[in-house]
Amino acid sequence: MTDPHSGGAVVPPSTIGMLGGGQLGRYALMAARRMGYRTIVLDPDPDAPAGAIADVHLVAPYDDANALDHLASRCDVVTVEFENPSAVSLERLAEHTAVAPSANALAVAQDRRLEKRFLCEQGIPVGPFAVIGAASDLPSADGAVPFPAILKTTAGGYDGKGQLTVCSPGELADAWAELGQVSCVLEQHLDLEREVSVLLARSGSGDVVAYPVTENIHVGGILDVSVVPARVSDRVVVHAVAFATRVAEALEYVGVLAVELFVVEGEVLVNELAPRPHNSGHWTLDAAATDQFAQQIRAVCGLPLGSTLMTAPAAAMANLLGDRWSNGEPDWAAALVDPDVRLHLYGKSRASPGRKMGHLTATGPDVTTALHVVQRARTASETNARAPGAQRARPALRHVDADDATDGVGHGTRPHHDQHLAHDEPGEVAFGPAPDRRSDDASRHSADDE
Numbered sequence: 001m002t003d004p005h006s007g008g009a010v011v012p013p014s015t016i017g018m019l020g021g022g023q024l025g026r027y028a029l030m031a032a033r034r035m036g037y038r039t040i041v042l043d044p045d046p047d048a049p050a051g052a053i054a055d056v057h058l059v060a061p062y063d064d065a066n067a068l069d070h071l072a073s074r075c076d077v078v079t080v081e082f083e084n085p086s087a088v089s090l091e092r093l094a095e096h097t098a099v100a101p102s103a104n105a106l107a108v109a110q111d112r113r114l115e116k117r118f119l120c121e122q123g124i125p126v127g128p129f130a131v132i133g134a135a136s137d138l139p140s141a142d143g144a145v146p147f148p149a150i151l152k153t154t155a156g157g158y159d160g161k162g163q164l165t166v167c168s169p170g171e172l173a174d175a176w177a178e179l180g181q182v183s184c185v186l187e188q189h190l191d192l193e194r195e196v197s198v199l200l201a202r203s204g205s206g207d208v209v210a211y212p213v214t215e216n217i218h219v220g221g222i223l224d225v226s227v228v229p230a231r232v233s234d235r236v237v238v239h240a241v242a243f244a245t246r247v248a249e250a251l252e253y254v255g256v257l258a259v260e261l262f263v264v265e266g267e268v269l270v271n272e273l274a275p276r277p278h279n280s281g282h283w284t285l286d287a288a289a290t291d292q293f294a295q296q297i298r299a300v301c302g303l304p305l306g307s308t309l310m311t312a313p314a315a316a317m318a319n320l321l322g323d324r325w326s327n328g329e330p331d332w333a334a335a336l337v338d339p340d341v342r343l344h345l346y347g348k349s350r351a352s353p354g355r356k357m358g359h360l361t362a363t364g365p366d367v368t369t370a371l372h373v374v375q376r377a378r379t380a381s382e383t384n385a386r387a388p389g390a391q392r393a394r395p396a397l398r399h400v401d402a403d404d405a406t407d408g409v410g411h412g413t414r415p416h417h418d419q420h421l422a423h424d425e426p427g428e429v430a431f432g433p434a435p436d437r438r439s440d441d442a443s444r445h446s447a448d449d450e
């Protein structure tokens, strides 16, 4: 095995493993395949978007020991596309293969308490907060953090889930009870001038490249649109990139890292970390010399990092959430009338409210134009939506039946794919009983979903 993090690069046609098979994994594996790598994805959902791209899809929970060992034995490097897999799973993989980002980086990013502690230790500014681990912490928390405040579970929340706004000590106690009295962080509700993110990549040899800072606009706690370059001062850009770089260096991070930041009264505060490509970096697919997914592959494989320069003066990205499917399939032809607009759909078989189904991007001479064009395209897709049921999100083309399931390593449903990773057609290998779709969704939904 070549260890890309101690000098030698993992070069095509080596095999790259991916924990998680959502849209982020799908794009990363597309980038890997374009470069000539073989790919294996581990995701419990037989319909996972990346399953249609990978050479092999291991259908098993992220902590399934047999599946992890199988992945480790077949892959030259393994990476992740969301922060949910446990650090224990990554450590198990790391005993036998290269893993990036590290279990430690993941552990910090998946726990708000550890994340805040880490940021404070690094001297990186964060908003006022308090940790609530027990009922006895409530009085000191409401003394330390002015109301209104937001109570967030330390693990597992995303897109506004696991979060409640509180305006008084009484509401705080009620909210904590409502969240199940689990470990939480109380954050002051700040008056934000802007929300921005820094997307960077760091290689094992310590090189860091950052993309232009992106500005993000959320609706209902979910990213709605991103524009780049962010409409902020040079000073904000310098601080934001410096903080993100410090985070990457302190974590000895390898891969693409997204750092979400708040701009408050001209000052930059770090909000949270995402140890992976990020929703706010989707514009790079259409407007950067190296997109964030190709960059992730280069970084985790120990290849030289690619250029982060923009290929257009400005770009905008608008998310397409499942709500837009409530009247049937949106009208994509209408969305694409402007030749500067591009459509990305993730191949999810089920649309539900708030679920990220795809996005549109537009490039333009400036941010205002690009934003206007992408929003107009999204609106056009919705006003011309087809009649309900006319053409819904495509059902999955392949599935794993309970009968197909086996109990061991590599004895799955389509052993020909499992045995021969060079196949062009994606394969699917089940580990253990066919997964319960509801619990898969629940586990996937504990990602910080951007």
Ligand code: AIR
Pocket: 020, 021, 022, 023, 024, 025, 081, 082, 083, 279, 355, 356, 444, 445, 447, 448, 449, 450
């Ligand atoms: N994701 C993970 N963290 C944040 C985001 N956006 C992506 C990953 C993950 C997918 O969202 O690609 O696998 C989960 O999407 P869903 O719709 O199944 O919840």
